[in-house]
Amino acid sequence: MNHPPQWSRRHVLVGGAVATAAATGLAALGAPGTAAAATYPAPVRLDPDAFRLTAGPRTDALLHGLDRALPRASVREVLARADRVGAAATPHATGLAAAFAWNEEDGNTAEWYPQGISTSADASPSGRYDGRRMLFASWYSKSTDPDKGSRVSFIDYSDPAAPRYRHVLLVEPYLDDDGRPDFRAVPVHAGGIVVYGHLLYVVDTWNGFRVFDLRRIWRVDDSDDGAVGRATDGSYQGFGHAYVLPQCTSYRSSTTGDVARLRYSCCGLDRSGGTPGIIIGEYNVNGEDATGSGARVVRFPLDGPTFAPAGDGQVHATEAYQVFVRSIQGAVAHRDRFFLSRSNGTTHYSGLVTFTADTAPVLADESMPIGTEDLSYWPGRDEVWTLCEHPGLRFVLAVRASSF
Numbered sequence: 001m002n003h004p005p006q007w008s009r010r011h012v013l014v015g016g017a018v019a020t021a022a023a024t025g026l027a028a029l030g031a032p033g034t035a036a037a038a039t040y041p042a043p044v045r046l047d048p049d050a051f052r053l054t055a056g057p058r059t060d061a062l063l064h065g066l067d068r069a070l071p072r073a074s075v076r077e078v079l080a081r082a083d084r085v086g087a088a089a090t091p092h093a094t095g096l097a098a099a100f101a102w103n104e105e106d107g108n109t110a111e112w113y114p115q116g117i118s119t120s121a122d123a124s125p126s127g128r129y130d131g132r133r134m135l136f137a138s139w140y141s142k143s144t145d146p147d148k149g150s151r152v153s154f155i156d157y158s159d160p161a162a163p164r165y166r167h168v169l170l171v172e173p174y175l176d177d178d179g180r181p182d183f184r185a186v187p188v189h190a191g192g193i194v195v196y197g198h199l200l201y202v203v204d205t206w207n208g209f210r211v212f213d214l215r216r217i218w219r220v221d222d223s224d225d226g227a228v229g230r231a232t233d234g235s236y237q238g239f240g241h242a243y244v245l246p247q248c249t250s251y252r253s254s255t256t257g258d259v260a261r262l263r264y265s266c267c268g269l270d271r272s273g274g275t276p277g278i279i280i281g282e283y284n285v286n287g288e289d290a291t292g293s294g295a296r297v298v299r300f301p302l303d304g305p306t307f308a309p310a311g312d313g314q315v316h317a318t319e320a321y322q323v324f325v326r327s328i329q330g331a332v333a334h335r336d337r338f339f340l341s342r343s344n345g346t347t348h349y350s351g352l353v354t355f356t357a358d359t360a361p362v363l364a365d366e367s368m369p370i371g372t373e374d375l376s377y378w379p380g381r382d383e384v385w386t387l388c389e390h391p392g393l394r395f396v397l398a399v400r401a402s403s404f
Helices: 060-067 075-080 104-108
Strands: 051-055 096-101 112-119 134-141 150-156 164-175 181-185 193-196 199-204 208-213 217-219 228-230 236-238 243-255 266-270 277-281 295-303 314-316 319-323 328-334 337-342 350-356 359-368 372-378 383-388 396-400
Touching: 051 295, 060 164, 060 181, 060 243, 075 150, 075 164, 075 217, 112 199, 112 266, 112 383, 134 193, 164 208, 164 228, 181 228, 193 266, 199 243, 199 266, 236 243, 266 372, 277 328, 295 328, 337 359, 337 372
Parallel strands: 112 193, 112 372, 164 243, 266 328, 328 372
Antiparallel strands: 051 243, 051 314, 096 396, 112 134, 134 150, 150 164, 164 181, 193 199, 199 208, 208 243, 217 243, 228 236, 266 277, 277 295, 295 319, 328 337, 337 350, 350 359, 372 383, 383 396
16 A cells, blocks of 8 residues: 655635645645645634434333343453454654554455544543543445445554454344344444443434444354344344444434534544533535535533433534535534544545634645544544545544644
8 A cells, every 4th residue: 555645734724715626636646736725714603502412212121132132242352352453554644643554454445434533532531441542433334235334443552553453333223023122234324423431422414323332232143244133043143243332322413493404424522621512514515615505513512421401301502613614524623623624535635624713714735645534632642533434545543733
C-alpha cells in the first residue's frame, strides 16, 4: 500500500461559497497543489429546541430470554481473543500524531466499509476501558444477499505499533414466528459511534440512535458466514463472527414545526464544559451551495451514561447550527471549537473544518487522507481521531488538534 507524503499547508476560508479543489486523480496525490480560492459564511444559529430525541422501548425481556441460551462474554475476553493485528503506518495528514493500518484482509475488503470511531477516552475520563487504552470502529456491510448489517472492531491499543483487534457483530433481538427470542443483523450505515460509560451509541441515519451495552456480549457459533441468529440445529450464528453485541434500546429522532428532519450522519462526544453532550453532523453533498440548506450540526446533552430527558420525557438539543460545508463525515467538539471532516471522493485528499459559534469555518483543505470519516477527540492528548473508508486506502489515525 502506498502512503502519500504528509502535507502541512492550511487554507483559511471565510464567508461565501466554496469552489472545488483543483487536483484531479491519484497521480496528483504525492504533491497536493494549492486549493482553489474559496470562502465560507459564518454559521447560522438555529433553534435547538426544534431537534428532539425520544427513548424507544427497551429490549430487556428479549435479552434475558437470550441470556439463558447464550454464554456471556466481556470486552476483556474479546480483546484476549483478538484474532487480527494492525501495523503502524504514516498516511498523509497534517499534524499526524499516530496511525495504523488494518491487516491486509480488512484493509482491502469490499464487503465491509469502516465508518465510525470512538475511544476509551470517550468511555471514561481515565482514558481507559476496563484498564486498557482502546479504540472502537464501526463498519457497515456492502452485502445485499444477505445484508450483514454492521459490526464494531474492539481494538486493544496498548501497543500502537501492533494494535490487536477483533470484530463483533451488532444484532437486534426480536421474537420469531414461534414467539421465541432470536436476533438479526442491524442494517444501519453506522456512520458515527460514541462509547460513553458502558454504552455504545450508533447513529441510525434517519432515525436517531441505536444503543448497545458493552456489559452484555454473547459468544456464538462462527462456523456459518452466511447465517445470523438461531439456526435449525439450535446453534446461534453471527455471520462468521464469534461474538455479537445486542441492542438494548434506541432513541427516535424528531423535529418540530416545519423543520426538516435531521440526518444523523456522524457523531462525536464533547466532555468539555459543565454538561457532556453528543454532537451530530449532517451529510449533504451539496452543503456548500449558498442558496441551499447547507448542513446542520446539533448537540444533545447527556446525564450520566444516557441522554438527559426534559420534563416532557424528550431529549431537547442544546445547540444547533447551519453550516455551509459539504460532505460532512465526522463531527466533534472540544470547549468552543467544532471539528468537521469533509470528504472529497475516492481520488482526492479530505479536509478538516473548524469553527465556533461566532466565527466562520476554516478549512484545512487536503489536510487529511482520502475517505476520512467519523471523528473523536481525546482530551489530554490534543488528538482528533478518525479513520478512512475506501479499500486499499484504509487507516486509523490521530492528528494534533492544535495543528488546525
